[in-house]
Amino acid sequence: MTDPDTNAQDTHPVVTTHPLLGVAGVLLGALIATCTGRLMSVGLADIRGALHLGVDEASWINTSFNASMMFIGPFSVYLGGLLGPRRVLLACAWIFTAVSFLIPLCHSLEVVIALLIIAGLSAGTFYPLTLSFVLRNLPIRFVLMGIAMYATDIIFTTDMAQAWESFFIEHLSWRWIFWNGTVLTPIMIVLVYFGIPWQPLPKPQPGHPTPNWRGFLYASLGAALLYTAFDQGQRLDWFHSSLIIGLVAAGVMLILTAIVRHFLLPNPLINFRFLMRRNTLLLAPILISFRFIMLATVVSIPSFLGSVRGFRPLQEATVLAWVALPQFVLGVAAMALMRRIDPRLILTAGFSLVGVACLLDARITAVWAGPDFGISEAVMAIGLALAFNSMVGAIVLELFDTGALQRPVDVLTFAGFFQVTRLFGGEMGSTFMGHFIAVREQFHSNMLGLNVQLGNGPTDYRLLGLQHAFAPYSTGLTAAGRAAEVLGLQVRQQAFTLAISDSFLLLATCCVACLAVVAFMSTVPTQYRQVTAAPVDAK
Numbered sequence: 001m002t003d004p005d006t007n008a009q010d011t012h013p014v015v016t017t018h019p020l021l022g023v024a025g026v027l028l029g030a031l032i033a034t035c036t037g038r039l040m041s042v043g044l045a046d047i048r049g050a051l052h053l054g055v056d057e058a059s060w061i062n063t064s065f066n067a068s069m070m071f072i073g074p075f076s077v078y079l080g081g082l083l084g085p086r087r088v089l090l091a092c093a094w095i096f097t098a099v100s101f102l103i104p105l106c107h108s109l110e111v112v113i114a115l116l117i118i119a120g121l122s123a124g125t126f127y128p129l130t131l132s133f134v135l136r137n138l139p140i141r142f143v144l145m146g147i148a149m150y151a152t153d154i155i156f157t158t159d160m161a162q163a164w165e166s167f168f169i170e171h172l173s174w175r176w177i178f179w180n181g182t183v184l185t186p187i188m189i190v191l192v193y194f195g196i197p198w199q200p201l202p203k204p205q206p207g208h209p210t211p212n213w214r215g216f217l218y219a220s221l222g223a224a225l226l227y228t229a230f231d232q233g234q235r236l237d238w239f240h241s242s243l244i245i246g247l248v249a250a251g252v253m254l255i256l257t258a259i260v261r262h263f264l265l266p267n268p269l270i271n272f273r274f275l276m277r278r279n280t281l282l283l284a285p286i287l288i289s290f291r292f293i294m295l296a297t298v299v300s301i302p303s304f305l306g307s308v309r310g311f312r313p314l315q316e317a318t319v320l321a322w323v324a325l326p327q328f329v330l331g332v333a334a335m336a337l338m339r340r341i342d343p344r345l346i347l348t349a350g351f352s353l354v355g356v357a358c359l360l361d362a363r364i365t366a367v368w369a370g371p372d373f374g375i376s377e378a379v380m381a382i383g384l385a386l387a388f389n390s391m392v393g394a395i396v397l398e399l400f401d402t403g404a405l406q407r408p409v410d411v412l413t414f415a416g417f418f419q420v421t422r423l424f425g426g427e428m429g430s431t432f433m434g435h436f437i438a439v440r441e442q443f444h445s446n447m448l449g450l451n452v453q454l455g456n457g458p459t460d461y462r463l464l465g466l467q468h469a470f471a472p473y474s475t476g477l478t479a480a481g482r483a484a485e486v487l488g489l490q491v492r493q494q495a496f497t498l499a500i501s502d503s504f505l506l507l508a509t510c511c512v513a514c515l516a517v518v519a520f521m522s523t524v525p526t527q528y529r530q531v532t533a534a535p536v537d538a539k
Contacts, residue, residue, distance in 0.1 A: 022195025028188045029126030031153050038161030039177045046174045063231045064113045068120025071224035073419040076128040078216040086196040092122035097185040104175035128415040148331040151389045159324035163317035215261045222254030230427045274410045279521050288425030289514040293507050295433050297323050304500045308493050319370045322377040330385030343390040350387025355511030362504040366497045397524045440502045445495035
């Protein structure tokens with residue numbers, strides 16, 4: 001059968017006449033992928049209750065989806081270079097729409113996991129193809145607007161997912177955690193269909209090596225196995241589990257095999273040499289650091305409000321909205337600054353403000369509530385907007401400076417590299433933070449417990465006061481038992497509060513380390529003042 005795309009090359013122009021529709025489509029795809037992952041994370045307890053799953057069983061729900069996204073990240077480079085972004089995005093969007101509709105209708109964990117793997121494989125293609133398509137199809141004078149939209153897309157969706165999930169549970173159903181994608185993805189399909197042009201399948205050039213899929217398969221599978229090990233490591237006690245040992249060993253072996261194969265049989269769809277640039281290599285740990293400091297609003301604050309203050313998810317969402325909602329204005333402001341200022345300076349200001357916000361939050365006490373985070377969240381919102389916009393801006397300047405936008409291989413390599421870095425960085429950060437908070441809570445609990453013992457004056461006085469408070473409602477022995485129980489709960493609350501305070505100090509330290517990395521970045525000759533001064537018809 002003849003490929004319709006090949007016949008269409010005579011009737012369809014290579015350059016679309018509706019590039020803004022295509023840009024909107026891929027940006028919506030990134031939003032859908034981010035939103036689905038975050039909704040599943042914050043709504044895991046609701047999903048677990050609806051499907052009647054235990055904690056251990058339910059832990060594989062997020063793992064299966066995110067590990068599949070990790071798998072398809074490197075493989076998207078191969079698919080995008082071999083088939084073109086339009087074919088990949090349309091096919092995967094239709095698959096994701098159908099699977100997202102079916103998942104809530106299934107009640108077997110095995111079937112749900114299988115469908116989540118398919119959903120992750122399809123949604124994982126939305127990210128790597130987003131920024132590269134935006135840059136290659138948006139007029140250069142609008143490139144900063146595209147960066148601001150992309151940055152706002154990610155930060156806003158990450159922090160607002162809590163509010164959306166709470167709204168679904170309160171007013172609709174847990175099924176909308178998945179049906180949200182079923183509603184939004186068809187809009188993306190329409191935008192991609194009318195915004196990205198038909199293009200003929202690329203043909204191998206004489207004398208050039210033929211594209212192969214095996215190296216991508218090895219790298220993708222290895223990355224997915226390592227991601228799974230990170231995600232399940234804390235629950236399975238790391239290397240005390242044979243499963244974790246097997247996942248790590250197999251993942252490392254597959255990645256090493258992919259590297260060796262690439263140097264023995266170079267793949268024309270990937271160019272590792274393009275990544276061997278000073279700023280590119282330094283931007284990778286900066287991206288990992290940014291994913292880590294975002295845990296202030298993703299993990300630290302929600303964990304405190306839920307565990308210590310007993311906030312419901314909808315109440316937590318109100319606090320996080322203070323960071324999410326200003327992004328629309330702050331993103332435009334960051335874009336305006338990048339027209340005149342080196343992104344490294346904006347990056348420095350952004351991480352500095354986030355560090356200050358974390359230090360403000362490190363003063364947290366067990367009586368803090370939503371309004372107590374007001375000032376720090378305002379500073380955090382400004383810092384995150386400046387940091388993320390300038391970080392993406394610095395990444396894009398690398399492409400402009402090297403002229404890589406004219407070489408699809410380099411753009412796909414660049415996008416695949418930062419997609420893997422983003423996913424691995426986020427997973428390593430969240431895994432480490434979860435372990436860190438647990439260890440620090442245990443430490444503070446032990447230290448507080450040394451001073452909370454019978455015979456100790458303040459302890460006895462506290463127990464006596466609690467016992468008197470419970471005496472009118474219970475017998476003497478029961479009142480004493482309830483007093484001891486409440487005192488133990490108060491000790492646990494204080495220990496957890498101190499652990500959260502330590503997590504903010506850790507995040508502030510990460511900001512300082514990131515500033516040191518930024519200091520080693522070199523000056524890029526091409527700045528946005530030159531880029532945006534391009535002629536009106538420039539692409």
